[in-house]
Amino acid sequence: MKATGTKVIIETLIEQGCDTVFGYPGGAVLSIYDELYGHSDRIRHITCAHEQGAAHAADAYSRVTGKVGVVIATSGPGATNLVTGIANAYLDSSPVVAITGNVPLSLLGKDSFQEVDITGITMPVTKHNYIVKDVNELANLIREAFFIAQSGRPGPVLIDVPKDVQTAVCDFEHKKVIKKKRVCSATEEQLLKATELISQSKKPYIYCGGGAVISQAGKEIAKLAERIDSPIGFSMMGLSAVSADNPYWLGMTGMHGRFASTKAHSEADLIIAAGVRFSDRATGNRSKYTQNAKVIHIDIDPAEINKNIETHCSLVGDVGTVVTKLLDKVEKKTNTQWMDAVQKMKDLKEMRSCKDSVMHPEDIIEKVMEYTDASTIVATDVGQHQMWVAQYYRFKKPRTHLTSGGLGAMGFGMGAAIGGCVASGGKRTVLFTGDGSFGMNLIELATAVTYKLPLVILIFNNGVLGMVRQWQHAFFDSRYSHTTLDRKTDFVKLAQAFGASGYRATDIKTLDEALKKAFSTQGPAVIDCVIDKEEKVYPMIPPEGSIDDIITR
Amino acid sequence: MKQGQFILSVLVANHAGVLTRVSGLFSRRNYNIDSLNVAVTEDPLFSRMTIIARGDQAVREQITKQLSKLQDVKKIELLTPEKTVLREHLLIKIKVTKKTRGEIVESVNIFRGRVVDFNIDALTVEVTGESDKLDAFIKFVSQFGILEMCRAGALAVKRGAGNDNKEEE
Ligand SMILES: Cc1ncc(C[n+]2csc(CCOP(=O)(O)OP(=O)(O)O)c2C)c(N)n1
Ligand SMILES: [Mg+2]
Numbered sequence: 001m002k003a004t005g006t007k008v009i010i011e012t013l014i015e016q017g018c019d020t021v022f023g024y025p026g027g028a029v030l031s032i033y034d035e036l037y038g039h040s041d042r043i044r045h046i047t048c049a050h051e052q053g054a055a056h057a058a059d060a061y062s063r064v065t066g067k068v069g070v071v072i073a074t075s076g077p078g079a080t081n082l083v084t085g086i087a088n089a090y091l092d093s094s095p096v097v098a099i100t101g102n103v104p105l106s107l108l109g110k111d112s113f114q115e116v117d118i119t120g121i122t123m124p125v126t127k128h129n130y131i132v133k134d135v136n137e138l139a140n141l142i143r144e145a146f147f148i149a150q151s152g153r154p155g156p157v158l159i160d161v162p163k164d165v166q167t168a169v170c171d172f173e174h175k176k177v178i179k180k181k182r183v184c185s186a187t188e189e190q191l192l193k194a195t196e197l198i199s200q201s202k203k204p205y206i207y208c209g210g211g212a213v214i215s216q217a218g219k220e221i222a223k224l225a226e227r228i229d230s231p232i233g234f235s236m237m238g239l240s241a242v243s244a245d246n247p248y249w250l251g252m253t254g255m256h257g258r259f260a261s262t263k264a265h266s267e268a269d270l271i272i273a274a275g276v277r278f279s280d281r282a283t284g285n286r287s288k289y290t291q292n293a294k295v296i297h298i299d300i301d302p303a304e305i306n307k308n309i310e311t312h313c314s315l316v317g318d319v320g321t322v323v324t325k326l327l328d329k330v331e332k333k334t335n336t337q338w339m340d341a342v343q344k345m346k347d348l349k350e351m352r353s354c355k356d357s358v359m360h361p362e363d364i365i366e367k368v369m370e371y372t373d374a375s376t377i378v379a380t381d382v383g384q385h386q387m388w389v390a391q392y393y394r395f396k397k398p399r400t401h402l403t404s405g406g407l408g409a410m411g412f413g414m415g416a417a418i419g420g421c422v423a424s425g426g427k428r429t430v431l432f433t434g435d436g437s438f439g440m441n442l443i444e445l446a447t448a449v450t451y452k453l454p455l456v457i458l459i460f461n462n463g464v465l466g467m468v469r470q471w472q473h474a475f476f477d478s479r480y481s482h483t484t485l486d487r488k489t490d491f492v493k494l495a496q497a498f499g500a501s502g503y504r505a506t507d508i509k510t511l512d513e514a515l516k517k518a519f520s521t522q523g524p525a526v527i528d529c530v531i532d533k534e535e536k537v538y539p540m541i542p543p544e545g546s547i548d549d550i551i552t553r
Numbered sequence: 554m555k556q557g558q559f560i561l562s563v564l565v566a567n568h569a570g571v572l573t574r575v576s577g578l579f580s581r582r583n584y585n586i587d588s589l590n591v592a593v594t595e596d597p598l599f600s601r602m603t604i605i606a607r608g609d610q611a612v613r614e615q616i617t618k619q620l621s622k623l624q625d626v627k628k629i630e631l632l633t634p635e636k637t638v639l640r641e642h643l644l645i646k647i648k649v650t651k652k653t654r655g656e657i658v659e660s661v662n663i664f665r666g667r668v669v670d671f672n673i674d675a676l677t678v679e680v681t682g683e684s685d686k687l688d689a690f691i692k693f694v695s696q697f698g699i700l701e702m703c704r705a706g707a708l709a710v711k712r713g714a715g716n717d718n719k720e721e722e
Contacts (some may be wrong), residue, residue: 123574124581128624148624302620306611 003172004347005135005165006035009099010144013043018070020061020422022045024081026074027334028101031166031288046422046451048415051078053444055085055420058416059094059156060402065237066214066425068095068149076103076114079160080121084409086156087088087125090404092237093210095154097145105133106166106214118160127155128486134431135168136414138202143175151180151331153301154214182215184317184325193313194296195329197270201294203338204230207267210237210405211275211299211493213398214229217320218242224323229308229335230272231342233261235282236390238275240401243374244394250342254282256387256537259552260345265294266547267341275319278308279406280543288546298322356534358507361388364529367511368430368458369394371519376427377402377420381413381437383467385460389539410438414457420443423452428454428519435461442494448524454517455524459491462533470536483535497527504528554605554634554684558587559613560709561618563602564628567593571625575602578623588641588706596637599627603709619655637717638713642686642705643680648698650674657697664690 003011004067013021021043036045048054051073058069069089071433079100089096093100101193103112112468119129130141140163145157198204206225212218218241225232225248232242233253242249257265265271271293276282283289289309297304297311298319305314307503315322363389372378374396379404380386395401402420404412413433421429430493438459460466469483501521503514511529518525540551554560572591579586580587580704587605594601612629620626643666647657655674661668661678664686670677681689689706 119570120573123570123577127622301622303615303622306617319574 001172001231002169003137004031004032004298005161005168005170008135008170009142009161010035010043010165011038011149011172011174012139014068016146016177017067020042020046020062021072022048022057022068022079022419023072024048024051024054024074025103026078028078028103028163029072030074032101034100038319046418046447048418048447049443051081051445052085052411053099053415053418053441055082055096056088056412056441057419058096058098059085059092059380060416060419061423062089062095063402064399064420066216066399068097068146069419070097070099072099073101073243074114075100075118077227079116079118083121083125084407084411084414086122086158088404088407088409088412089156090125090127092458093154093214094151094156094538096156097142097149098156100158101166102131102160102162105162106164108162118233120157121168122158125156126158129158129160129162131162132165133459134183135165135170138165138170140461143178147178147180152183153211166327167524170368180460182318182321184321186317186322186325187535188317191311191325191329194315194326197294197296197313198228198326198389199333201270202335202502203267203269204228204292204335205264205270206232206248207235207265207273207276208238208241209235209274209276212238212241212319213275213276215300215319215321216398217274220320220323220327220400222246222248223327224272224330227327227330227332229333229339231264231339233257233265234406235276235279236403239390240395240398243396245396248357250346252390255284255541255543256391256539258391259348259550260342262541262550263345263538263547264342264540270296271295273299274323277304280308283309284541286543318483320547321417335341340461346352357530357535359505359511360533361385361531361535362392362456363369363508364460364511365389365392365432367508367515371515372430375400375424375427377417377424377427378421378431379403379413379416379431381431381433382408382410383434383437383465384462384470384535384537385432385434385466387451388460390538410437413437414441414444414448416456417452417457418447418451421448421455422451425452428456431455431457433457434461434466435459435463435487435489436465436550438491439489445495445500445524445526447500451522454522456518457524457526459528460531461491462531462535463487464533466533466535467537469533470540473536474540476540486528491526491528495524500526502526502528506530554639555607557607558605559607560632560637560639560707561604561606561616561620561636562630562709562711563588563603563604563626565600565602566627567598568625571600574623574625575604577621578714579616582615582619584612589705590704590708591622597606603707605707608686617656621652632709632711636702637709637711639683639686639707639709640681641687641707643667643690644677644703645680645691645699646677647676647694648674648700649676650701652695657694660690666690679708
């Protein structure tokens, strides 16, 4: 059939299995929006309040569904507003396809109105990007974009479509979707080497990352842990890979990891790293990292092997597939001494940082868990509250934890909660945010109200940029330069002004009452949780430090 | 070749922006390019880049792997100096006087260069060869006064009968 560029875009999106897009209209995407108007029964469009929110929503949508998240924005400012969202998807390996409009071909390169070189701008933060100059190539480029976004290590792809390419006409036929394959290029020899390292090890430690979540390898990893009697620790991105109810679960490791998890990580004689990239936040001082341990590295991205940590054995491939192959070879063993030692580490009570505060962050999280279930999507923003959630929230199902890991982008939370909620089919979704982070994208509350999304938004309101302040406390002699916000925002009234419900919680009792209401209202609810600004995230290992430098209170 | 240098021969798609992607990757990952040469191959769909970079084994491995992740990079090969024909190209304008002309022309001949432009007080000379040879030539003629100089990065092909581009298919 004959089709215009915009028709090609819509038809190809549908062909690729996309039924929801996030975006924001504008001059350079008028035709795309006109096409969406006629196809609202086939593609649902969520209009966010800011393109950054839309990009985070698309990212979160893909994290929850495993499908590609799609975001549309206009040229110039629309496109630049996407950049943080795209970078976030890039660093956390989220499959996102961003479609931007641009000025007509004849006006390109002339500093035309709302023209920016968005392919140039996003080159370092996309897996690939295109500017489409011929409508005949459009359909195949979109297909390629979907394929690239999902294949291997997932990531964002941007397609920039000049206005006149959108209206140009070409031939179009639907094609069959190329399904991505589960890859494993680990050789028999490497698998045997890994098996041998495992059988020799007396103190193994499985270190699980975001790759394990993406690959949905929780079952296989739990099996491996049981088979070889090994505790499981997690990078922040990997937290939801295996249920917190698993007896081998130790929780997050690293800079702000739980004590036992970080301690066991440092004392292990074999680290089986599955879908991690050995971020500096997780390894600390890399020269000390492998002092006691050998490393088996499983990852789908060959470039991650030996990038940050020299490994003794590398297994390139999809985590679930590789671990399944390992399970065919690895024999049952027990490490009683080691597991006893790990148990002792767990028994060391983690200390509260701020003894006399009224409502501890961990108590808030515990309380919220009484209202959520295993499949509740939990989003966070960035800061202390993010770390407390990573430490204390017990995730039980993969793809339920939405957080900005690699980029650490304050403002991720609102967009993420929206995308996550939409992806879950409109189920009640929780956002833990901070007063600082919420300030960055709170405008998306308007979006949540419009679409009646049942978000429960808990603001950990300490009145400060807590995480930065904590570093000032630890490393700058408590010189609190510009981290005390001293704002007069009334979040309850603010919520109401947006058409959401708002509550204030000053202690656990008022929190409980607020939660009761928030979890039964329609649409979004904001709970302003007042906490002490002296609360700290402990344990903490200073940057470039090791377990020897751990600060526990 | 200088200490730690290595040669990458990279077959890339021949379209706009590919050079930016490749060079951008180097700067973003904090690697240095000593020289880079690019031109279309006998197949107009592809260009070949010859990149001379520097780094230890770990850096080589990372560069190669990171480059392989670019969609536009079709094939990448780390060339070993012994099995590679490597050529650089030099254009150099040298100050001459009646007295020095003879000695300069003689040196050009020894280095198998060619005089490509001839003036009363300047000679422009073209020399090709490996890096060391060009360095030596430049060093020698610098005593006469170098007016201007322009040097292209290395070109490299593997020795033997194989065709790198064809192997791809
Ligand atoms: C966009 C962005 N700007 C700045 C930072 C640096 N930063 C990291 S945590 C933080 C404080 C966050 O404050 P808040 O949201 O109130 O969370 P809290 O730490 O108080 O829980 C800041 C400013 C960041 N991560 N992202
Ligand atoms: Mg705060």
